[in-house]
């Protein structure tokens with residue numbers, strides 16, 4: 001019995017310790033965002049993730065893709081070797097820190113150094129984010145997605161939209177200021193609601209014409225200005241498939257970097273029993289239909305590569321586990337089978 005209590009005590013102690021590590025880390029990051037001189041100093045002891053034209057730098061080691069972190073000294077060496085000034089470090093943005101408070105920065109070297117030159121020097125390659133996200137581990141993929149989103153935001157917010165004057169980033173890159181108008185700009189995400197509609201025993205999945213062949217996913221749509229999440233969900237389901245949502249419950253959320261920084265808010269929805277006929281909006285969708293449990297379970301197991309049949313048709317497959325749509329579909333299967 002005593003051993004059980006000891007184990008519980010150890011778990012509780014561990015929780016408290018990790019909790020306080022987390023709190024300290026968040027407070028340190030917040031300080032770096034607010035204090036330019038502290039952040040500038042942190043750049044000299046931090047590590048750097050490299051991008052080129054928004055493509056992250058990856059290195060393949062055996063069968064694994066890793067994202068190398070360069071030390072500040074290594075960054076300095078490379079910039080000097082290729083006759084670039086250290087000023088480039090100023091363009092980096094803060095993307096996190098380790099539990100030991102080693103800050104992590106992301107830096108896009110397009111404009112400073114040729115892509116192939118860095119690739120040869122560091123023995124890796126700049127990889128399109130659409131591929132990179134799916135070959136690295138889960139933690140690395142969310143780090144790459146948010147780092148790229150922040151770099152993209154800075155790249156497209158160089159000028160004040162009111163005065164047309166250049167904006168200046170703070171050292172951490174958590175904001176940009178127009179000194180002519182005094183306006184401060186903060187990085188933005190567009191909220192999108194993704195809804196897995198069910199009638200109780202089937203779920204509704206759809207395709208847009210631009211999707212890879214055979215891929216189906218849950219319905220989704222950008223929030224209109226002024227809308228609550230519930231209103232967006234009801235409107236999108238009505239607009240895209242002509243059904244009325246009866247009840248809605250939240251599942252989880254995810255940052256999604258395509259086409260640029262969306263906050264995906266994932267929900268399950270039940271539609272009214274009497275009214276299950278889909279009336280698809282063919283301007284937005286190519287196909288929308290009900291899927292039974294068995295077909296969904298098979299689709300979850302299917303790899304895109306194995307979806308093509310001999311007759312040229314494609315069997316249904318669903319987004320990979322990195323996409324929140326996958327989680328919604330998985331949860332629905334669990335609800336049906338529990």
Ligand SMILES: NC(=O)c1ccc[n+]([C@@H]2O[C@H](COP(=O)([O-])OP(=O)(O)OC[C@H]3O[C@@H](n4cnc5c(N)ncnc54)[C@H](O)[C@@H]3O)[C@@H](O)[C@H]2O)c1
Nearest residue numbers: 190192194217220221222256258259262264323324325326
């Ligand atoms: N991670 C996932 O699991 C997952 C699954 C499905 C969709 N998504 C993402 O959700 C996003 C939205 O889905 P959708 O295409 O169904 O949306 P949607 O049904 O709202 O239609 C897209 C259209 O909305 C308009 N629009 C309105 N506000 C916009 C904004 N802020 N940015 C861009 N376009 C805007 C544009 O005309 C665009 O063509 C897509 O970018 C997609 O990548 C992610």
Ligand SMILES: [Mg+2]
Nearest residue numbers: 219220221284
């Ligand atoms: Mg949509």
